[in-house]
Amino acid sequence: MPLEVPASCCAPGAAALAGKLEDAGLDRFVRDAGDGWARIDLLVPGIHCAGCIAGIEGGLTRLPGIIGARVNLGARRVAVTFDPAAMGPSGIVAGLADLGHTARPYDADAMAELERDGPGRDLLARLGVAGFAMMNVMLLSVAVWSGAEGATRDLMHWISGLIALPAIAFAGLPFYRSAAAALTAGRLNMDVPISVAIWLAAAVSLYETATGGAHAYFDAGISLVFFLLIGRYLDHRTRAQARSAAAELAGLAVTSATRIRGGQREAVAIEAVRPGDILAVAPGERLPADGIIRTGRSEIERSMVTGESLPETAGPGDAVHAGTLNLSGALEMTVTATGDGTLLAEIARLVEAAERGRGRIDAWADVAARHYAWSVHAMATLAFVGWYWWSDGDLYRAITIAAAVLIITCPCALGLAVPAVHAVTSGRLFRRGILLKDAGALERLAEADMVVFDKTGTLTLGHPALVDDGGATPADWALAAALAQASRHPYSRALAEAARSKGHQPTEIGTITEHPGDGLEAAGPVGPIRLGRPGWADRAQNIAGEAAPGTVVLTRPGAEPVAFRFADSLRKDAAETVAALRARGLDVLLLSGDAPGAVAEAAAAAGIDAFESSLRPSDKLTALEGLAGKGRRIAMVGDGINDAPALAAAHVSLSPASGADVSRAAADLVFTGEELGAVVEALDAARTARARAHQNVWMAGLYNVIAVPIALVGLVTPLIAALAMSSSSIVVTLNALRQPRSTNR
Amino acid sequence: MTVLGILIPASLALGAVGLVAFLWSLRAKQYEDLEGTAARILLDDRDPEC
Numbered sequence: 001m002p003l004e005v006p007a008s009c010c011a012p013g014a015a016a017l018a019g020k021l022e023d024a025g026l027d028r029f030v031r032d033a034g035d036g037w038a039r040i041d042l043l044v045p046g047i048h049c050a051g052c053i054a055g056i057e058g059g060l061t062r063l064p065g066i067i068g069a070r071v072n073l074g075a076r077r078v079a080v081t082f083d084p085a086a087m088g089p090s091g092i093v094a095g096l097a098d099l100g101h102t103a104r105p106y107d108a109d110a111m112a113e114l115e116r117d118g119p120g121r122d123l124l125a126r127l128g129v130a131g132f133a134m135m136n137v138m139l140l141s142v143a144v145w146s147g148a149e150g151a152t153r154d155l156m157h158w159i160s161g162l163i164a165l166p167a168i169a170f171a172g173l174p175f176y177r178s179a180a181a182a183l184t185a186g187r188l189n190m191d192v193p194i195s196v197a198i199w200l201a202a203a204v205s206l207y208e209t210a211t212g213g214a215h216a217y218f219d220a221g222i223s224l225v226f227f228l229l230i231g232r233y234l235d236h237r238t239r240a241q242a243r244s245a246a247a248e249l250a251g252l253a254v255t256s257a258t259r260i261r262g263g264q265r266e267a268v269a270i271e272a273v274r275p276g277d278i279l280a281v282a283p284g285e286r287l288p289a290d291g292i293i294r295t296g297r298s299e300i301e302r303s304m305v306t307g308e309s310l311p312e313t314a315g316p317g318d319a320v321h322a323g324t325l326n327l328s329g330a331l332e333m334t335v336t337a338t339g340d341g342t343l344l345a346e347i348a349r350l351v352e353a354a355e356r357g358r359g360r361i362d363a364w365a366d367v368a369a370r371h372y373a374w375s376v377h378a379m380a381t382l383a384f385v386g387w388y389w390w391s392d393g394d395l396y397r398a399i400t401i402a403a404a405v406l407i408i409t410c411p412c413a414l415g416l417a418v419p420a421v422h423a424v425t426s427g428r429l430f431r432r433g434i435l436l437k438d439a440g441a442l443e444r445l446a447e448a449d450m451v452v453f454d455k456t457g458t459l460t461l462g463h464p465a466l467v468d469d470g471g472a473t474p475a476d477w478a479l480a481a482a483l484a485q486a487s488r489h490p491y492s493r494a495l496a497e498a499a500r501s502k503g504h505q506p507t508e509i510g511t512i513t514e515h516p517g518d519g520l521e522a523a524g525p526v527g528p529i530r531l532g533r534p535g536w537a538d539r540a541q542n543i544a545g546e547a548a549p550g551t552v553v554l555t556r557p558g559a560e561p562v563a564f565r566f567a568d569s570l571r572k573d574a575a576e577t578v579a580a581l582r583a584r585g586l587d588v589l590l591l592s593g594d595a596p597g598a599v600a601e602a603a604a605a606a607g608i609d610a611f612e613s614s615l616r617p618s619d620k621l622t623a624l625e626g627l628a629g630k631g632r633r634i635a636m637v638g639d640g641i642n643d644a645p646a647l648a649a650a651h652v653s654l655s656p657a658s659g660a661d662v663s664r665a666a667a668d669l670v671f672t673g674e675e676l677g678a679v680v681e682a683l684d685a686a687r688t689a690r691a692r693a694h695q696n697v698w699m700a701g702l703y704n705v706i707a708v709p710i711a712l713v714g715l716v717t718p719l720i721a722a723l724a725m726s727s728s729s730i731v732v733t734l735n736a737l738r739q740p741r742s743t744n745r
Numbered sequence: 746m747t748v749l750g751i752l753i754p755a756s757l758a759l760g761a762v763g764l765v766a767f768l769w770s771l772r773a774k775q776y777e778d779l780e781g782t783a784a785r786i787l788l789d790d791r792d793p794e795c
Contacts, residue, residue, distance in 0.1 A: 050784035073781030132764040
């Protein structure tokens with residue numbers, strides 16, 4: 001259905017994902033928007049410019065039943081309000097595809113939660129208060145530093161205290177809460193010395209002010225809170241982005257099934273299906289359960305489940321699995337297993353076991369922070385005891401110096417060093433359509449020394465494309481295109497796509513009938529025109545194509561049959577990506593569930609010399625565990641249900657957005673788009689991030705090496721504390737924001 | 746130094762205005778899509794072509 005909308009300049013080559021949606025329970029994507037309208041949020045990774053905003057908002061609102069569309073450019077998200085009576089989510093996704101954009105819906109509940117973003121706004125509000133207080137206190141402090149004395153100085157101190165104390169109490173609350181939680185659990189975290197430092201500084205300053213002393217640390221205390229809150233907010237942003245990646249994952253699984261009971265068809269939730277039930281599965285739907293076919297013939301596409309790239313014909317009596325795709329004919333199946341008994345549940349168990357086996361890999365920043373927290377406490381205690389003894393019991397002096405040590409060592413720079421790098425990197429990846437589900441994955445990706453690819457759907461596109469048109473004439477093309485348009489079979493789609501791109505217009509052909517498992521037929525002027533399986537379409541067997549998989553024949557009376565050959569083609573930049581990974585010192589291995597011939601062919605084309613084929617999901621897992629046992633750190637890239645256990649077991653894992661739900665859920669990073677180059681980009685970004693984080697921590701450390709001795713001998717005035725803290729925080733932040741040296745753009 | 750009695754409250758009041766404005770803009774969801782807001786300036790009111 002061509003729509004009258006302006007062509008978009010952005011994101012060419014949108015895949016027709018619309019069909020995929022029809023399989024899913026739609027209600028989980030849609031939420032109530034009031035006034036009887038519904039709302040859906042979609043991830044559209046291709047949005048990147050003002051033109052995209054205009055094109056999408058304008059194009060969508062022109063569709064019938066759509067009330068409004070609002071693009072969020074930063075989040076690559078479109079919120080669409082629509083009239084559920086006149087429009088459905090699949091129509092919206094189709095509309096976006098016509099505008100040239102791939103779209104995936106977000107889970108409605110998760111999205112609503114994300115959008116409220118209570119913690120994020122709370123942190124921003126606290127940040128605002130801390131910033132306001134810091135600037136005013138600093139302003140007042142300038143007067144003190146430049147030599148205000150006596151009553152003026154006391155006045156400045158009192159006003160500073162009046163601003164700083166409530167601000168410290170309010171803005172620092174996240175740290176006090178976290179510190180209290182850690183202490184009650186008998187642990188030490190970074191927030192403990194932070195909280196102690198803040199309150200000790202406040203208490204000492206209050207005492208100083210009340211007794212007319214010279215040194216009040218209100219400015220240092222509040223700027224500590226301010227800089228640490230920046231780090232906390234950046235950390236939150238990174239996590240929120242990761243959660244939005246996870247919210248997108250919740251979709252697309254089959255949630256309902258059509259049950260036949262007493263001759264009546266009824267839609268039931270997948271959980272309500274029991275063994276022995278009879279289900280109807282329409283062409284184009286994914287099978288909701290494991291079972292045996294009762295009636296009907298069709299082709300079953302199992303690439304998501306086994307990695308086999310060619311569909312297989314199935315008829316009455318054949319066993320079929322949940323998650324596979326019914327391609328061409330309507331089926332009725334008797335359910336043999338549901339829930340725990342299915343192949344999918346078996347995979348889920350493998351995934352769970354693999355995740356347990358991987359254990360918790362501590363982010364090195366957390367480890368560093370734990371050691372740091374201990375040494376800070378030790379140093380402050382040392383300063384206190386040392387000065388108490390040295391100054392013959394001058395308690396006030398000892399406390400002041402201990403507080404100064406805590407303030408100086410307080411991990412402003414350290415608290416900013418890593419979150420800033422992670423926030424910048426995950427934002428950069430997000431803009432390139434790579435969703436990071438966990439910031440720790442960046443560190444693990446940077447450590448990887450081997451990349452393991454799956455074949456079908458990962459190295460290849462996962463759907464067939466025309467490789468040989470058998471010398472078809474324009475007239476043949478016109479007929480073939482007309483027939484192919486009528487079917488959802490992957491070969492038909494590929495043929496129709498090829499016809500469009502070659503500029504062949506389909507002819508008028510009349511009624512077309514689809515013979516499941518065989519092909520398409522239309523009544524021509526002198527006899528039937530057929531497009532399908534060679535043994536069916538070409539009765540005379542002129543082409544020895546029955547044996548060659550992936551061949552479709554067009555026949556008509558009085559003309560030579562034409563054979564179209566299809567193959568699952570490699571992603572455009574597969575070979576380039578493999579070469580780029582090698583150049584970066586990583587080994588590349590191919591593990592596939594497909595037949596040896598197809599795997600060898602793909603490996604040769606991609607330039608991979610190490611490969612294994614015909615692997616079951618548990619075999620992939622075993623292979624990966626074997627390599628991990630030899631000390632290899634593996635980055636696994638896979639998309640199918642059969643890859644999920646391996647993805648969960650790998651050191652770090654990536655999955656294309658077109659992958660199965662379970663594998664996208666198991667992967668640490670999900671990349672959108674048709675290009676495999678995202679793997680290299682993610683790797684480069686992770687390595688840059690690791691380098692930056694290390695630099696930042698070293699810089700923060702260096703600052704401590706210089707500043708701590710000064711604090712220990714009791715020479716830190718409020719001015720020095722304020723200067724040292726601000727400058728180290730700013731240096732660290734700027735280093736995180738620096739563009740990587742080798743930018744491609 | 747009595748001028749401080751005017752200047753300090755004045756500067757605090759100005760700062761507070763800024764703070765209130767920030768908190769208001771936060772509640773009004775103005776920080777939801779910073780990139781988009783910047784890009785929308787470029788759009789015409791009429792339907793644009795790419």
